[in-house]
Amino acid sequence: MTTATQRKPVVLVTGCSQGGIGYALCEEFAARDCIVYATARRLESLKGFQNPNVKTHVLDVNSDENVKALVQDIIDTEGRIDLLVNNAGVMCVGALLDMPLDQVRSTFETNTFSILRLARAVVPHMAKRRKGTIVNIGSVTGNVPTPWVGIYAASKAAVHAITEVLWMECKALDIDVMLVAPGAVKSNLADNQNASFSIPEDSLFKSYLQSMIHRLYLSQEPSSSMPADKFSKQVSTVVMSRYPSHLSPDITPTSTPSKLSKSQRSRQRREPSGVFSLFSPPQIQQFREAFSLIDHDGDGVVTEQDLKHLFTSMGKPLRSSELDELLQDRPGNRRGSGAHSRLPSVEDSTNDRGITFPMFLTMMGEHLYDFDTEQELMEAFECFDENDTGMVKSDEMRKWLSDVGEKMSQTEIDKLLQGSAFTDRQGNFNYREWVKVLRINADSQESED
Secondary structure (H helix, E strand, C coil), rough: CHHHHHCEEEEEECCCCCCHHHHHHHHHHCCCEEEEEEEEHHHHHHHCCCCCCCCEEEECCCCCCHHHHHHHHHHHHHHCCEEEECCCCCCCEEEEHHCCCHHHHHHHHHHHHHHHHHHHHHHHHHHHHHHCCCEEECHHHHHHCCEEHHHHHHHHHHHHHHHHHHHHHHHHHHHHEEEEECCCCCHHHHHHHHHHCCCCCCCCCHHHHHHHHHHHHHCCCCCCCECCCHHHHHHHHHHHHHHHCCCCCCCCCCCCCCCCHHHHHEEEHHCHHHHHHHHHHHCCCCHHHHHHCCCCCCEEEECCCCCCHHHCCCCCCHHHHHHHHHHHCCCCCCCCCCCCCCCCCCCCCCCCCCCCHHHHHHHHHHHHCCCCCCHHHHHHHHHHCCCCCEEEEEEHHHHHHHHCCCCCCCCHHHHHHHHCEEEEECEEEEEHHHHHHHCCCCCHHHCCC
């Protein structure tokens, strides 16, 4: 190994066939002067890389032996793997009841189990160095399942759960684990699935064939999908924040790792906003990842067009009034005198045309920071849960939320309870799941007091 190679982050990416997200990620990491191992099942699908930093290898992510052999080969050659990107995946379209179980197993094998297979092979090497990052590519479908992609959605939901637990468990090893859950990104995933897509002759859902095909290509429409290169640039920027000297794709490597001291680099990256003191660094990192995915055009400002793209890619286009409501509560917004404030536009000044990241953090702080700690919230709810079911009758909640403590208005209570994902058809509110989703870090708040 050369000294120059030792300085460059070593990246292993799965699912790198030409035309897909993995391919674009490899090109972006290579442009940032990383040593990139691009992998796919067929070597011919990896043609086209021009950057000498990219090394192509055949990899079957469903083979224990193949995965172990490649990881060991990289360790022997480079001495380490700094970053693992689990991107390999397959689409699975069709009615749940039509799906052969073999195809269900195959989908989970590639989309879900491969993540554990790669992590098991790579983490021991990262743990020895107490350093490394794993990035798992999920999907917004894992959070918002829709008809005709039930198996795909389930496999991605499992990816999200695995990633969250892996993040918790690997913290003790000083290994970062990140989830990227994109919406509509241009790739070859739909074309690959279309080549083998069919429905049974006796399907109860034959009349919905066109709807299935439409759903297959929904995320690939030019008007609503993000180019893979733009997506990869946003993802790599977040991931490479661990390696400041490689942040810019235009950087020219020098004989020294950096001309700036550690304190200077830290000061350079610090945001000039007091809102950053409200959250811990890991929380800010999670919010930054979320902001980058919402900011479709990557200009650092979330605008009406970004929000339109986000919700359209989720199959839930918003009305103008709903977009207005999302944007009008941003910090510093100048509300109009009419029923609705004027929506930000591209022609407006920077402060008026959308939501910047500090604004985004401020909004999160307004919604999250004033809550009690998770333990305090749980104890409050448990007073009304005599049978320890984790559920409270929404009618009872409505009464004490309006009568006790900082009394909530009926409008505020309706927003919390009506149509909530945490209220079942019998009117039971699942407070344990609700508190969990808030992601309130009681320990970090106590340490700040």
